[in-house]
Structure formats: structure tokens, C-alpha cells
Amino acid sequence: MIKKIKLLAATAILLFTCAALPATAQEVDVIKFKELEKLRQLPHDTLYVVNFWATWCKPCIQEMPYFEAVTKQYKDQPVRVILVSMDAVEDLEKRVKPFVQKRSLKSRLLLLDETDANTWIDKLEPRWSGAIPATLLFNNHRKQYFFAEKELKEEELQALINKYKPVKK
Numbered sequence: 001m002i003k004k005i006k007l008l009a010a011t012a013i014l015l016f017t018c019a020a021l022p023a024t025a026q027e028v029d030v031i032k033f034k035e036l037e038k039l040r041q042l043p044h045d046t047l048y049v050v051n052f053w054a055t056w057c058k059p060c061i062q063e064m065p066y067f068e069a070v071t072k073q074y075k076d077q078p079v080r081v082i083l084v085s086m087d088a089v090e091d092l093e094k095r096v097k098p099f100v101q102k103r104s105l106k107s108r109l110l111l112l113d114e115t116d117a118n119t120w121i122d123k124l125e126p127r128w129s130g131a132i133p134a135t136l137l138f139n140n141h142r143k144q145y146f147f148a149e150k151e152l153k154e155e156e157l158q159a160l161i162n163k164y165k166p167v168k169k
Contacts, residue, residue: 046139079165
């Protein structure tokens with residue numbers, strides 16, 4: 001009985017201590033194209049919404065709240081938002097992480113560490129000029145795919161998700 005009380009007290013102290021710590025920003029995983037390519041091949045019945053952006057891209061920043069809203073709105077459904085930063089890997093600590101923390105981003109965050117876009121863009125999407133923002137929506141299980149090389153308005157993004165998301169049975 002005393003062990004249980006001590007364990008409960010230790011757990012309570014740990015939870016209280018963690019709750020008092022400042023919230024940390026979502027992690028930003030640095031990846032290479034081959035990892036992005038693997039993501040693009042996932043067979044799950046999940047709608048992936050992959051947005052390419054950068055901290056220096058004004059239209060990217062303007063549309064970002066819409067992607068964050070989708071992350072929150074569909075957190076318990078098979079819809080996954082992935083934000084892929086096109087910032088230089090050297091800017092991860094100075095620009096990207098502070099940007100993510102300031103905005104309290106919750107979507108999955110990746111930074112694509114590739115300096116020569118010509119070697120991978122056509123493999124991902126032949127119609128893509130490389131301009132950002134750009135967004136891919138795909139569900140490989142259902143053979144659904146959509147690409148936009150422009151800033152999406154909130155209504156456009158919601159309409160695309162409603163069109164492609166798996167329907168609950």
C-alpha cells in the first residue's frame with residue numbers, strides 16, 4: 001500500500017512538473033527526398049495533405065492557418081497534414097524552429113534537405129515548376145491524387161479535403 005502511495009505521489013509530482021514546463025514547439029524532422037518519396041508511396045486509406053512552404057514565402061504563411069485548422073479538425077480521422085519546409089537546412093535553428101514555435105504549429109513538420117530541386121521535383125510531380133506554395137493531396141489506397149502550385153484559400157482546401165477524404169462507414 002505504501003509503495004502504491006509513493007508511486008502515485010511520484011507520478012503526480014512528475015505530471016505537475018511537466019505541466020509547469022513551457023510548451024515546446026513541434027519537432028521538425030530533416031529528411032532527404034528518398035524519405036519523401038517513401039511517404040508518397042504509402043498504401044494506407046488515408047488522405048495525405050502535403051504542403052510545401054518556407055518561412056520567407058508570404059503566400060505560404062498566409063495559407064498555413066488553414067492547414068493547421070485541418071490538422072485539428074480531422075485529428076481523429078484518416079486525414080494527415082504534413083508541412084514540408086523548403087528552407088535551407090542551415091536555417092533550421094535560426095529561422096524554422098523559431099517560426100514553428102512562435103506559431104505553435106501542430107501539423108507534422110519536415111524540412112527537405114535537398115539543394116538541387118532539379119534532381120527530385122519531376123519525380124514527385126512533373127507539372128511542378130518548383131514554385132511555392134505547392135500542395136499534394138493523395139490517397140494511394142483509393143488511387144486519388146491532386147496537385148496545386150498556388151496559394152490555397154481556406155474554402156478551396158476544405159472542398160478538396162471533403163472531396164478526397166475517406167468516408168466513415
